[in-house]
Amino acid sequence: MAQESDPAPTTPVSEMQASAMQASAMQASSPLAQALEWGRERFNARYEHHTKALRRPVDPKEFSIHLMENMGTLVDAVAAHDPSSVNRVVEELFEISLELMSAGYVGLHSRYRLPEMVFRQLLPATAPFMAQNPRLVAGSLINAALAMESEPSARPEEWVERMKMAATVAKTPKGLLDAGIALSWHCGMAHFRSGALELARTMPVDLALHIFHREGAANRNELMERLSTKWTPGEEDDHTVKKTRKPVAVIGGFTGFGGPFGAPPTVYQDQDSLAARDDIADFIIFADRFGAVVKRREPAEPQSGVVKPDKETVRFVKSVFPNAVGGPQTKSWAWDGTTLAITLKVSHKVFLFSLRRP
Amino acid sequence: MSILDRFRKVSESPTKPGETPTQNKFDVADLYLGPVDTGQPSQAPAAGLDEKLRQAYFWIVNHGIISPFYDIEYNDGPPQTFVFGDLKANVTLPSDQSYSSYVLLPLLNLAAKRRCLLVGGPGRGKTAIAMIMGVLAGYPLKEVKRAIQHGQPQMTVTDLLGNPLPSTMVSAKSMDEVVIAWRKWLGMRVKIIDEYNRIPTRTQSALLTTMGDNYAELYDQIFECPEAAWYLTANDDAGGGTYQVIEALRDRIDVVVKALHFNTRFLSELLLRVEEGIRPEEIVPPSIIFTDSELDALGSRILQVEMAPELIRRLEFFASHFEFFEPAARQIEYMTKDTAKLASVELATLEAQATGKDKVADLGGQTLNGVSVRALMTAIIFIKAMAFFRGASRASFEDARQMIPFVLHDKLTPNLNSPYFETGSNSALRVDRVSWIRALFDDSCKEYDRLDLDRDDAVANVESVFEKGLDGVTEKEVKAQLVQIERTLGKWSKSRKLYGHMFDDILKLKYLHQRYSNYLKWLQWNR
Known part of the structure; x- marks a missing residue:
């Protein structure tokens, strides 16, 4: 091997190669090690540029551990699928890894779990797409995982697992990424509901049925009908049940504890959405059976889109939730026809109940 | 902290407390936005680009260029104002975050x-x-x-x-x-x-x-x-x-x-730079340097800023004052300053004809030209950029008021013979174009409010009906619209002098009348 005649390692890649050789003879001849050897000067120059010109420090040892432990399986998978694309994939992943490590998204001391999980588990499963467009696929999936990790109601681990299955059916990188959006909604990113439904309607039917197989639909029409149902049919639809009714979701919280509200919020209906307001800002509430999310937004035009409940609505909601309207603890309530939101005077939470018109 | 470190210090986030980057629309593509550049044109990092832009601004004003001027003023409450000198110079202490145009405008650019x-x-x-x-x-x-x-x-x-x-x-x-x-x-x-x-x-x-x-x-x-x-x-x-x-x-x-x-009170700051050999362009902190994809994303994020219909209407009204020039033609379509310019005739020569208008109040009389389409497009972009910079997803009236003078600075040529410049302390506005154009905008908005156009806009009423489309509109409805247009024009012709803002309104009504007339003819033929 060329490394044997090289002087003692003084650059990141030579250090990586040395570490790799020490770790295992197999690794030294692995596709990753070969690719690093192939682009040794270029990789070292990129590292130098990143750490010196851009002044974003990256520890070379920590970086080499990341390359060996997080990228090895992926590069093996790409090599098995298309050996000619290995060097290009490694180049892009090297660059992405530098960006991520200097910003603290990966590495021994990173507080993020998902990027490494994506590197080790999801990206190897997407090898055919990585071979086609590594920057787009890896960048998008890592960004998505980070976005989900920062959303309290999202379930990113479930998303990674289901994306691995989606990768076996998707035909193109775009198909895979569309599936990623649709599945992110199914895994708790409730604010993507309308966009995800649109994607489910337009993506190839075999892919749609595969990624949403839990809905048990046999064709697209059936699938769309089931997906568009906001809440699981059941007890919540029985309007005679009053005292035993439990919230389908509880969202929000005090800013001091990482929540969005600085004061107990007031909820209201703004056009078709449920919205909330504290002393400072306005928020939109997104909720369905897959998750519930509250997102800050620009203040609406002064009460422009606010829908005030009519007498019939008040009567109906009061019949199901006697304490919701005018109760001593209730601060506000709003109903959009499928979801009832209630806030209390002493709480920073928003309590959501499934409530459909009878 | 060394001197160099002090000069490299970037303002901590949030640079505009209380304003976090917000969205009204949730685009599914946002899922794939994050710290990793995906190579897509619309890619933008998760960290707010507006925040990075503000950090760049504050680094430049604090450590880069000595520009202690806050001429782009924002207020979120009544500001304190002081009057100085015989010419009554106003000094305002803004109550909201305000900016130096000399640094802000190049950055928005x-x-x-x-x-x-x-x-x-x-x-x-x-x-x-x-x-x-x-x-x-x-x-x-x-x-x-x-x-x-x-x-x-x-x-x-x-x-x-x-x-x-x-x-x-x-x-x-x-x-x-x-x-x-x-x-x-x-x-x-x-x-x-x-x-x-x-x-x-x-x-x-x-x-x-x-x-x-x-x-x-x-x-x-x-x-x-x-x-x-x-x-x-x-x-x-x-x-x-x-x-x-x-x-x-x-x-x-x-x-x-x-x-x-150069404000001489900042000489000691200058001295420090000379002694330490510090040149700001050599010590720009890396954290405020934009990547290519960030620059691309900045452009698209700026375009996403919304313009409220009420603000657009005020801009329309403002721009409508200037092109109209009644003495330039007999047919209304050609009553423009451009007609006179193309004929190489001085406006002053034609202005001698009495039109009965108040030459001080007529905003159009203050300029020698109108506002071009290009200038209007540029104004919209800079208004959006200003709103984006302030972390808003919708442009405000103040954003427009602050940006228009800089965009129209070389686009609107003042008519220095206008009696407006002779009145009060307006003579300074002959040379201070930023203040002149801002005053024009303020006067235009006052006129807009006086006419109560937010609530009573005859053209907007007819237009809103027309925008619903002609499909399925009955003969009776078309005739009602035609009568409405004719009544409005009739009313205006009796009660008002002809001003620039009416010029565009009249032409718009004429256009709508023609569209309805043609449709009516087709309906009658198709009966």
């Missing part, structure tokens, strides 16, 4: 990739701020310096654009075969032309093509330039310099910023 002219006397930091913009765009300082085009009387087209390779000049059998060594600056995303008014006229024409149409042409060869932010500097804005700047080139400039004087 970088974000929106437009063309900015920096004017002011020598040694006021015009070239320095342009260089900082180059560094913020990710170029090494050496490259930025080498790429500056210094205007001088001997500058040729080839000096500006590039040279044909001599070997190919000899061997080429056709122009296509001549290979051009294009100048490197053409491919950069920040372009700096120093003292552009010293460039000979012929070379200015070549510059015009590059600036206006984003390509360079030499020996039938074309070089397509990337979208770029342009910075031009000039010591004299009033047409001085070695060569007269061609009008088309001036027209391509989107925004004009004045380099203000």
Whole structure:
């Protein structure tokens, strides 16, 4: 091997190669090690540029551990699928890894779990797409995982697992990424509901049925009908049940504890959405059976889109939730026809109940 | 902390407390936005680009360019105002975050990739701020310096654009075969032309093509330039310099910023820099340098800022004052200042005809020209950019009020013979264009409010019905609309003098009348 005649390692890649050789003879001849050897000067120059010109420090040892432990399986998978694309994939992943490590998204001391999980588990499963467009696929999936990790109601681990299955059916990188959006909604990113439904309607039917197989639909029409149902049919639809009714979701919280509200919020209906307001800002509430999310937004035009409940609505909601309207603890309530939101005077939470018109 | 570290310090987030980047729409594509560049044009990092832009701004004003001027004023409550001197100069202490136009406008120009002219006397930091913009765009300082085009009387087209390779000049059998060594600056995303008014006229024409149409042409060869932010500097804005700047080139400039004087109270700051050998462009902190994808994303994020219909209506009303010139024609469509200009007739010659209008109150009388479509488009972009910079997803009235003077600075030519400039303390507005245009906008808004157009806009009422479409509209409904238009015009013809804002309204009503009349004829034929 060329490394044997090289002087003692003084650059990141030579250090990586040395570490790799020490770790295992197999690794030294692995596709990753070969690719690093192939682009040794270029990789070292990129590292130098990143750490010196851009002044974003990256520890070379920590970086080499990341390359060996997080990228090895992926590069093996790409090599098995298309050996000619290995060097290009490694180049892009090297660059992405530098960006991520200097910003603290990966590495021994990173507080993020998902990027490494994506590197080790999801990206190897997407090898055919990585071979086609590594920057787009890896960048998008890592960004998505980070976005989900920062959303309290999202379930990113479930998303990674289901994306691995989606990768076996998707035909193109775009198909895979569309599936990623649709599945992110199914895994708790409730604010993507309308966009995800649109994607489910337009993506190839075999892919749609595969990624949403839990809905048990046999064709697209059936699938769309089931997906568009906001809440699981059941007890919540029985309007005679009053005292035993439990919230389908509880969202929000005090800013001091990482929540969005600085004061107990007031909820209201703004056009078709449920919205909330504290002393400072306005928020939109997104909720369905897959998750519930509250997102800050620009203040609406002064009460422009606010829908005030009519007498019939008040009567109906009061019949199901006697304490919701005018109760001593209730601060506000709003109903959009499928979801009832209630806030209390002493709480920073928003309590959501499934409530459909009878 | 060393002196150098102090100069490199970037303001901590949030630079605008209480304003977090917000969205009204949730786009599924946002799932894939994050710290990793995916190579897609619309890619934007999760961290707010508006925040990064503000951090860049505050670094420049705090450590880069000494510009302690807050002439772009925002208030979120009643500001304190003090009056000084016999001429009653107002000094306002803004109650909300306010900005220095000399730093802010070049930065917005970088974000929106437009063309900015920096004017002011020598040694006021015009070239320095342009260089900082180059560094913020990710170029090494050496490259930025080498790429500056210094205007001088001997500058040729080839000096500006590039040279044909001599070997190919000899061997080429056709122009296509001549290979051009294009100048490197053409491919950069920040372009700096120093003292552009010293460039000979012929070379200015070549510059015009590059600036206006984003390509360079030499020996039938074309070089397509990337979208770029342009910075031009000039010591004299009033047409001085070695060569007269061609009008088309001036027209391509989107925004004009004045380099203000050096505040002598900051001499000690200057002394520190001299003693420590600190040059701001050499110590730009890496954390405020934008990547190519961030610059692309900035442009698209700015365009996503919403403009409320009420604000658009006020802009329409403002712009409508200026083109109208009643004495220029007998047919209403030609009653414009352009008609007089094309005939090479001075407006003053025609103005002698009495129209019965109050020449002080008539805003159109204060200018020699109207507002072009290009200027309006530029105004919209800078208004959006201003709103984006402040972390808002919707442009405010104040954003428009603050940006319009800088965009129309060289676009609206004052009619210095207007009696408006003789009244009160308005004579200063003959030279202070920023204040003059802002006063024009304020007066236009006062007139808009006086006419109560937010609630009672006859044209908007007819237009809103028309915008629902003509499909399925009955003959009776069409006739009702025609009567409505005729009544409005009848009412106006009896009760009002003809002002600029009515000119566009009348033409719009005439247009709608024609559309309805044609449709009515078709309905009657199809009966």
